[in-house]
Amino acid sequence: MSTVWVYAEIGPEGPEGSSLELLTKARELGDTVAAVALGPGATAAAQLLGEHGAATVFASDDPIFADAVAQPAAHALAELAGRHAPNMILFASSHESRDVAGRIQARIGASLMANATDVPSLDRAITRIFGDSSIVEVELGGPDPRLVLVRPKSFAVEPSGGTAEVVPVDVQIPDDLRVARRVERHAEAATGPKLEDAKVVVSGGRGLQDPTNFALLDRLAAEIGGAAVGATRAVVDAGWVPYSQQIGQTGKTVKPEVYVAVGISGATQHVVGMRGSKRIVAVNKDPQAPIFGLADLGVVADALSFVPKLIAELERRRGAP
């Protein structure tokens, strides 16, 4: 009897999509599937987690899991795993999941695979490296549970129609694991359509040179209508746009109908977040930029002169259909 657990993340609106993706995959891998949900909203999330394959949800609504950083959740999950001996635990790739997975690995001496794109069996995980040009299969040894952090959108969400039994988590959290605290939460108002849902994503990189030029992409997106604006990590790190717009390994994963990459070289960090797009258009002045290897349609041009022309053309077509 194999058992696979999912470390479920609960957001303000219930379980994160990534948790449902992982549960869908877990059903293939394990005879028994359970989810662990920690923090406010955990018990309420059990229904949706059950409908996606969790037969059991270990849940605690204790605010300590939201108010203290990493250690309480890692402690509770490690204790639960010690009692119930799952063979594998699947995690999302978020900051919180990385915090918990890294600590559990150290605590139980387990093997850990990050950035997995597939999990073929209980002792195998697959990832892609070097700009996704190589597919690497890794054998996971060591003691159970094996820990796998999965890239977003690696698996499609499919409901199972099941129901979860809720098991309250009764792990005591020692005081010395409560010292790192989350003292403030800030929401930055997001504008425009959500990146993950948009049919067209227009995205910019360092090639746009400064934040004022980056605003060209907002104009382009508005002209296209319903397009979302994304950015590379370099641009987000430079403070031009908020993190919520970051696409890539440490940002969002998008799969729109059309992805327009403007002034983006095509570093691994970025391409893993957009390579699943149906059609990719790249505008870059460097003909050697790796992004052209990925693009269906490439334009070797300076973004600053090209984008205004494209906006003008779209305006013209809108005016005279």
Added chain:
Amino acid sequence: MNVVVLVKYVPDPQGTPRLGEDHLVVREGTDGTLDPGDEHAVEAALQVAEAHGGEVTLVSMGPDVAMSAVRKGLSMGADRGVLVTDPALRGADTLATAKVLAAAVARQRFDLVLSGVESTDGYTGTLPMAVAELLGLPSLTFARTLEVDESSVRIERQTDLGFDVLESPMPVLVSVTGAANEPRYATLKGIMSAKTKPVEQLGLADLGLAEDDVRPGQRVVAVTAAPVKGPGEIVEGDEAVARIADLLTGTTVT
């Protein structure tokens, strides 16, 4: 206030990395450097030491060539280095690496441990937390800002919706993103003085670890080339404008 920084030697991120026949990243005989992500951790450490006094110690694990990464950090201004090199560490996985780094850090006097968020060659992004767990430290990871006062650390960490502010008493481990600061360039004086700064070279036995403690629990069993997409079409000038406009107007549902 003493700060330890975890640093890694990586193959030149501008170059093309490759795997050897043993499925390990080739490190010898290739240009390598201090991981660019780690430069932000070194910079953060130097700023803390400048504001509060104290020493900055770099701790690294890697083959002999990794000394160049340690020297680079010293040339930026760190005071001393520790490099753990051992034949048994070839192919070390993240767990073994965390054990080695934690053991090397435990030998230092420190109030704060700093690191990058993920390596440029491995991208695992879980090593700092594993080191913190082994050291029994709290951790504040993925910091885009870092404020240190006499006894505590405060960071901002990006979230899906905005950002959180996290706080912890020291000692604590903090991993910083590229947004945290702009790393300084080494001055000529810094480069010269780095050559004479102390670097302690240790083996596994010096850390009280045995080969069994660092045997990889995971290994690469197959590497295959991903299916290559046919080369895309390159278009120019007005044709490019028209073709992209076609694609975009054909796609949108308004």
